[in-house]
Amino acid sequence: MDYKALSLFSSAGVAETYFEKHGIVVRVASERLPERVKIYKHLYPLANMIEGDITDKKIFDSIIEAARKEGCNFLIATPPCQGMSTAGKQQKDDPRNRLVINVVEAIKLLNPLFVIIENVPEILQTSIEVDGKWILIDEYLKNELADRYHFNVNNIVNAMNYGVAQSRERCVYLLSHKGTGIQWEFPAPMDKIPTMRDVIGDLPALDPDVTDITEEARLKLFPDFYKKKEEGLKISKWHYPPRHKYRHVIAMMHTPEGCSAWNNEIYYPTLSDGTKSKGYKNTYKRQWWDKPAYTVTRYTSRIGSQENGHPGRVIIDSPLEEKRIWSDARVLSIFELMRVSSLPDDWNIPDGASSNVIREILGEGVPPRLLEYALIELERLMDGRN
Numbered sequence: 001m002d003y004k005a006l007s008l009f010s011s012a013g014v015a016e017t018y019f020e021k022h023g024i025v026v027r028v029a030s031e032r033l034p035e036r037v038k039i040y041k042h043l044y045p046l047a048n049m050i051e052g053d054i055t056d057k058k059i060f061d062s063i064i065e066a067a068r069k070e071g072c073n074f075l076i077a078t079p080p081c082q083g084m085s086t087a088g089k090q091q092k093d094d095p096r097n098r099l100v101i102n103v104v105e106a107i108k109l110l111n112p113l114f115v116i117i118e119n120v121p122e123i124l125q126t127s128i129e130v131d132g133k134w135i136l137i138d139e140y141l142k143n144e145l146a147d148r149y150h151f152n153v154n155n156i157v158n159a160m161n162y163g164v165a166q167s168r169e170r171c172v173y174l175l176s177h178k179g180t181g182i183q184w185e186f187p188a189p190m191d192k193i194p195t196m197r198d199v200i201g202d203l204p205a206l207d208p209d210v211t212d213i214t215e216e217a218r219l220k221l222f223p224d225f226y227k228k229k230e231e232g233l234k235i236s237k238w239h240y241p242p243r244h245k246y247r248h249v250i251a252m253m254h255t256p257e258g259c260s261a262w263n264n265e266i267y268y269p270t271l272s273d274g275t276k277s278k279g280y281k282n283t284y285k286r287q288w289w290d291k292p293a294y295t296v297t298r299y300t301s302r303i304g305s306q307e308n309g310h311p312g313r314v315i316i317d318s319p320l321e322e323k324r325i326w327s328d329a330r331v332l333s334i335f336e337l338m339r340v341s342s343l344p345d346d347w348n349i350p351d352g353a354s355s356n357v358i359r360e361i362l363g364e365g366v367p368p369r370l371l372e373y374a375l376i377e378l379e380r381l382m383d384g385r386n
Contacts, residue, residue: 001379003074006030006067006110007047008054008103012039014365015078015118017343018372022379027070030054030063035357042350054102064109076116077103078366098128100137104144107175114184114378115149115175117141118366121156123171141173149175152185160292161189162373164342165199168295170366174374181385187377196311197289199339200332204231205313208249208330209241221249232333236345238358239335247272248303251284252329254321257311260285266321269304282306286326293332293340298363301356303331310336337362342369 001023007016010029019026029049031037037051048066052059079099100117107115127134135143142151152174159168176184206229207222218225225241232239247270254267261268261284269284271277286309287293294307303309312326332340334355338347341362349358 001375001382003114004070004072005074005076006063006070006072006106006112008063008075008077008106009079009099010040010049011036011078011364012361013043014341014343014361015076015368015371016044017347017368019375022372022375024074024375027072028063028066030059035354036361039350039353039357039361043348054099060102060105064106067106067110072110073113075107075110075112075114076118076371077106078118079103080364097126097137100128100141101130104141107145107149111148111177113177113180115173116371116374117173117175118371119171121169121171124156145175148178150178150183151175152183154185157186157370158189159342159367159370160193162186163190163194163369164292164340164367165194165196166293166296166340166342166367167291168367168370170370172366172370172374182378182381184374184378184381186374193292195290196287196293196340200336201289203235203239203336204228205327206232206239206241206330206333207328209243210246210249211243213246232335236335237351238338238349239333242301242330242333244303244330247274248284249329252286252303252309252312253325255284255286255309255312255329256314256324256326257286258288264321279304280306283308285309287311296337296341296363298360300331300337300359300363308332334358334362341365342367 003024005024005026007026007029010031016026026044026047029040029047031040031051032053037049041049050059050063050066054060080096103117124138127136128140130140155171155173157170157172159166174184176182207225210218229241251261251267251269254264255261260281262281269277269279283304283306285307287307289311297305299305300308308331310328310330310332312328315327316323316325318324
């Protein structure tokens with residue numbers, strides 16, 4: 001294939017990681033947040049990145065002008081999902097839900113051959129106000145575009161069925177211009193679901209970087225802290241110890257694979273004064289080695305956020321909570337998150353990028369392997385047509 005793409009709401013370009021491998025080169029990109037713009041420019045130096053708010057007419061017009069100049073015939077749009085996601089407030093009038101209107105306008109003006117629109121599954125139940133009337137986004141898209149585009153029938157897909165070691169359900173619209181004569185669908189799910197053991201099981205263990213104890217106390221708790229850190233950095237500069245508070249680390253050290261520290265009777269999450277804190281049962285929770293990762297969120301630096309804990313390995317095996325000890329009492333490293341997000345080990349993040357921004361990007365991004373399987377199917381369909 002040989003296509004020139006426009007990327008809207010590009011973030012750091014996670015979604016299009018494998019595009020060039022399949023003959024799709026992003027020539028024009030658009031993103032509002034400066035930190036993400038900087039990373040995108042680093043990863044895709046040849047793309048014309050237009051920074052700014054797409055709802056600003058001057059910015060929108062400059063995007064369309066640049067895309068026309070480059071002859072863009074492929075469009076990908078991944079508008080923000082926070083207004084629709086169950087992890088957000090789901091306010092009916094959240095202005096972010098209306099960004100799909102800008103996507104539709106861009107498609108109408110550019111008339112690309114193929115379009116990918118990605119969001120959370122809740123987009124199918126979300127309404128926006130158009131011309132004074134509330135309409136489901138799904139209905140709006142089809143009202144506006146179905147006269148010239150085929151829509152895929154099965155648009156709810158889970159990344160774990162397409163080579164990603166992460167259970168992440170998404171709504172992905174695959175649109176093909178009716179002039180192509182192609183009905184673009186995702187291929188059948190793969191037979192094997194990748195697990196965390198498959199993608200991070202070979203990585204060296206890391207002790208957490210405990211932020212609120214002395215160096216002497218650190219080395220007493222984790223004698224091999226620096227040795228493990230050094231071994232991790234040999235693998236990748238992004239496989240380094242996440243930072244946690246002592247009281248959280250102690251609770252997780254006594255928590256087995258797949259379990260939450262809330263289930264502990266002795267070593268449970270506490271407040272700074274030592275009293276038991278409150279929280280959901282899916283927090284302070286380790287993941288499972290032989291299952292895909294839970295959905296990666298924007299808050300993967302927090303052991304107290306949902307299902308962020310490393311699976312760990314047994315150091316001292318005991319049925320008694322006070323005697324058992326498990327390794328890796330921490331969240332996943334950025335490198336481990338890259339792997340469960342199906343990014344390549346040499347994903348070229350700039351050195352100065354904020355770790356928090358990178359974690360947010362990975363929590364927001366589309367696992368690129370998921371979209372790669374859609375592109376592989378498109379290649380097959382195009383080859384069959386020729």
